[in-house]
Amino acid sequence: MAAEVEEVFFREWRRRGPGETRSLERARALAERLALPDPDRPVLAVVGSKGKGTAATYASAVLAASGLRVGTVTSPAYRGNRERIRVDGRAVGEAELERLAGRLQDGIRGLPGRAGGYLSPSGLFLLAGALHAREAGLDVLVLEAGMGGRSDEISLFPPAVAGITPVFREHAGVLGDTVTEIAEEKAGAVAPGTRAVVSAPQSEEAARAIATTVRKITGGAVETPRAGGGLSADLLPADLLPAGLSRSAAETGHLAALRLLDACDRDAPPPRRLRATLETLTLPGRLSWHGVPGTGTALLADSAIDRAGLAAAVTTARTRWGTIDHAVVCLPDHKDVDGAITELRDLPVTCVRLPYDHLRFSRPLPETWDVIDAAALTRESLAGLGRRVVVLGTVYFIGLVLDLVDADTDRLFTPPPP
Template identity: 60%
Template sequence: MNDEAPDEVFFREWARRGPGERRSVTRAREVAAALDVLGQGPPVLTVVGSKGKGTAATYASATLGAAGLRVCTVTSPGLRSNRERIRLDGEAVSEAELRSLAKRVEQAVEGLPEGRDGYLSPAGLFLLAGVLHARDAAADALVLEAGMGGRSDEVALFPADVVAITPVFGEHLGVLGDTPAEIAAEKAGVVAPGTTRAVLSAPQSGPVARALPAATEYATGTGLPPRLLPDGLTRPSAALGVTAASRLLDLRGLPRPSAERLDAVLSTVALPGRLSCHALPGTSTEVLADAAIDRTGVSAALTAAHARWDGIDHVLLCLPDHKDLEGAVAALAGLPVTYVRLPYDHLAFTRPLPAAWRVTGSESLTRESVAALGRRVLALGTVYFVGLVLDLADAPTGVTWTSRPASGSGA
C-alpha cells in the first residue's frame, strides 16, 4: 500500500475493470478463505432489498446492542467516508483500523492464482474487511447489508441465521431481473436451505411477495412507541430491523433487551441523509437531505419539508439514468430545481430534463453556492450525492447509535 489511501485497495480492480466485465464472487470466496473468515463465526443477520437496507441494518444492530451484544455492522456505501461502511457498536472504524484491514485484504488478493474471471467489487472487499474486523473484535453478532443483489452478492458467502428483506421494486431491471418479482427472487437467493433459520420481510407488493420463500414472515409492527422509529418511508424498514434482531436473539436463546433499555438505545439512533436537517455552517441556510430515488420518496421528502418549513426555496436533485427521474420530475413540478451530475463512469446522466431546470456538476457545489439558493434547500438523490451534501454541512455521520446514551456522538 505504501502511502496510498486505504480506500484504493478496495476500488483497484473495479477501477481497472474491462468492458462488460462482471464482479466475481468466486474470487471473493478465495480472498475470504485466505483471510480465514469463512466457516464458524458469530451469528449473522443479513439485509437485502431495494430500499431501506441501511435503515434496517442500523435498527437491527442497535437492537442487538441494547441486548448487550457487541455488534459489527457492514453497510454500503459510506456517506462522508468509506470508514462508515464498517462499524463496531454503531461507530465507524478509525482511519488506522481501515488501513490495517486494507493491508491484510491486499495481501490476500495478491496471493490469488494468476488470471481472473471477473473483478473483485469494492462492496465485496469492504464486506470481507468488515467480517475480518468482527473476528478481530470478538463481535457477538454480524449485521451485513447486501450491496445490490442477494444470490449474486458477496453476503451469500456468509450463511445467515436471519434474513431481513426490505421493500423490493423495479430497480436494476435488466441487471438483477426483468421484473420486480425476478429481482425479488434474486435477492431472496441469499436464503440458503439448511443454513437460514428465519426469513422476515417488510410489506411487499403481490408479485414480489409471491416470489419470496414460502416461509417468509412479514414484519408489520413492533409495539414500540412511534417516537422510536423514523418518520416517512423508512419506518417499515426500521421496524423490520428491530423485529429481525429480536428473532435472532430468540433463535440464539439470548434474552431480548428490556423495554427501558431498548428505548434508551433506539433513542440514540441517527440516520443522516434520511430526511435529516442540517444547518450549513457559516450561512443562514438549512438543508433537508434525503436519499430519495423515486416519485414516492421525493413526494415523502416534500411532505417532510413542508411540515418543517413554510416554503422550499430550491431543490438540488441527483438521479442517474437508472433511477425514477420521470417520477421526480412530476413530483417537483413548479419548484426551482438544480439537477446535479456526478463525475462517476458507472453512473449515466443522459436523460432529458425540464427546460426550466438548472444543470451543474457536483464539483461546483460549495457552501456558498448552496447558500445562494436560499434559506431552505431540499437535497434529494443517490447516496453518493447525499454524502457530498452532508460533507458540506459537516454533518455528524461517524456514530449511528450507541449503547452508551450518555456518551454523545461524533463525526
C-alpha cells in the same frame, strides 16, 4: 482514507474491462484464505432494493441494546469509507481500516488472475468487516448486501436470520428482468440453516417470489412474516421510528434483530435500555435535517430516488417549514427522473451531475431547471438558494452534501453502558 488503502478496495473495480463483472468465486477464494466465514459469529443479513441501510442500523442498535457487541457492514459510505465498517454504531478508525486493507492485500496476492472477473469494493468491505468482527471478538454481525442476494458476496455468509426490505424492479437486466426474478435473486441470500426471515411489506409479486424461494432453500422450515403484517406486538413505539418511507425498513430491522436474539437464546433488550439506545439513533441522508455552517440556510437531505420517496421528502419539508425555497436533485438516467419532474414541478430546481463514467445524465429536463456539475456545489452556492432547501438523490450525492455541511456521520447510535 489514504490513497494506498483505498486502492486495495477499489483497484480491480476501477480497472475492470468492458463487460467485466464481479467474481463471486474469487471473493469466495479470498474468504477462504482469510478463514471466513466464522461459524461462531451469527450473521443477520439485510437484502432488498431500498432501505437496507436503515434496516441494518436499526437491527444493529437493537442487538447492541441487548448487550451484544455488534459489527455492522453497510454500503456505500456517507462521508468516508471507514464508515462502512462499524462496531456498536461507531465507524472504525483510519488505522484499523489500514490494517484490514493490509490483510486483504496479502490474501489477494495469493489469488489466481482476474479471468473470472473483479473483486467488488462492497464485497471487499464485507470481508474486511467480518475479519474485524472476528479479530475484535464481536458477538454478532449485521451485513448489508451490496446489490443482489444470491449473486452478492453476502451469500458467502450463511445468515442465521435475514431481513428483506422492499423489492422493486431495480437493476433490471442485471439481477433479473422482472420483479419476480429480482425478488428470487435477493431472497437467494438465505441459507439452508437460516432460522428466520422477516420481510418488509412487498408487492404481491415480490412477496410470492420471496416466500417460494425461502421455502425452497430451507426445505419449508422457514416462513416469511412481514413487518407490520399481524406482528404489531413486536413493533416499536411510533416515536422511536423514522418518518417517511424508512419506517418499514426500521421495523424490518427491529424484527429481524429480535429473531436473531431468539436464535441465540438471548433475551430481547429491556424497554428502557432499548429506548435509551434508539433515542440516540440517527440516519444521515434519510430525511435528516442540517444547517449550512456559517449561514442561515437549513437543509433537508434525503436519498430519494423515485417519485414516492421524493413526494415523502417534499411533504416532510413543507410540514416543518411551510414553504420550500429550492430543491437540489441528483438523479442519473436510470433513476426516476420523470417522477422527480412531476413531484418538483412547483419548485425552483437545480440538477447536479456527478463526474462518474458509469453514470449518465442525458434525460431531458424542464427548461426552468438549472444544471450544474458537482464541483460547482459549495456551501456558498447552497446558501444562495434560500433559507429552506431540500436536497434529494443518490446516496453518493447525499454523501457529498453531508460532507459539505460537515454532518456528524461517525456514530449512528450509542448503547448505554452495561
